[in-house]
Amino acid sequence: MTADGTTNDELFERGQRVIPGGVNSPVRAFRSVGGVPYFVVSGRGATVTDVEGTTFFDLVQSYGAVVAGHAHPRVVEAVRSAAAEGTSFGAPTPREVQLAEAICERVPSVEKVRMVSSGTEATMSAIRVARGATGRPKVLKFAGNYHGHSDGLLVSGGTAMASLGLPASAGVTENAVADTVVAPYNVVPVLDDSYAAVIVEPCAANMGLVPPAEGFLEGLRAECDRVGALLVFDEVITGFRVARGGAQQRTGVRPDLSAFGKVIGGGLPVGAFGGRADVMDELAPLGPVYQAGTLSGNPLATAAGLAVLDLLDDDAYALMESRAECLAGAFARAFADAGIAVQVPRFGTLVGLFFGDVAPHDYTSACTTDEARYATFFHALLDRRVAIAPGAYEAMFPGLAHDDEVLAAIAEAAHGAAADLAATA
């Protein structure tokens, strides 16, 4: 409990009176796992502490926005000193240039980049510039890939939409998605010259974790080239997380445009999109594609982003990958010992959890995960002070703060929680 004795129950009740569902993003409401969300007052490294004083090992890590652990001293200091100099100016600042240079240096396909304030803005703007540059209307997305909540991309979106059983969102008109074509993940579609772009999560992480099948991304590259469409990688989750140069470095497939977010904001509201200079130069003020933002390139966010990127050298990625491997192994062993069929896919530093016999390869197979079992396991784990996402279609985000000691504690909790699940089955 906080000093004034506030509880999670009380805050949730108060929140629901003034915030729809009591939360500012649907998955946080615990709808698909049941129960009351924990209200976090602070985080430190691999842990978060709620208003009742309970501390959890945290594998959510702000759904991937935090990679170095909560309240990393270097990030805190960067934000603190940036704030002392002013929080927003509406004029360019040196750190925007530095962050753009840092992104372009790490991701060679990005020749020019523009900062925005969320992943949603990044993908939305990437699509707009792709349409502007090609003069074509259609965009192809894959079922179960989530690209944020802009109207044109909000169809078959995975993540909380999957948990809530929503194929699309009310409030999005047919016209808004008339030029959006949805295709199955991991199958190379046949395009024609009406397509401006194909947008893809190079490793799907919003329908659980579904890595790209061999040849899928290469096939997309070739098909886009065949018809002159642009290939857009949504690296909002994978960017700067699965490798220094993101999923495109791991897979060796070079997109025309990329969208980023999460990691490059160090936990502050950030996104970015970038790619081929000739395409990016279509943006105002150079070209006719309008895109803007009062808080874009915000001084606090760029300070946090630079501080985080500075921590992520080759050793850091190697360390995170070995930890992800260790985490995946621990979960797999826990369920094997309990005699429960699960798949624990891993893509570099990202780990998934799927309740079923065969690893999913697309949205249809991903949706066969046993959500009821996930919910039971989620609570058994939370009772043991380990927090995974309160939704079966999210990934786990081990990072720099999940050291051996933390991983051992998580492994022990997973073992107990899987045994509990076996006992209730």
Ligand SMILES: Cc1ncc(COP(=O)(O)O)c(C=O)c1O
């Ligand atoms: C792959 C992907 N793209 C885009 C987004 C949207 O980012 P944001 O929530 O910052 O708007 C998300 C968010 O989870 C995401 O996972």
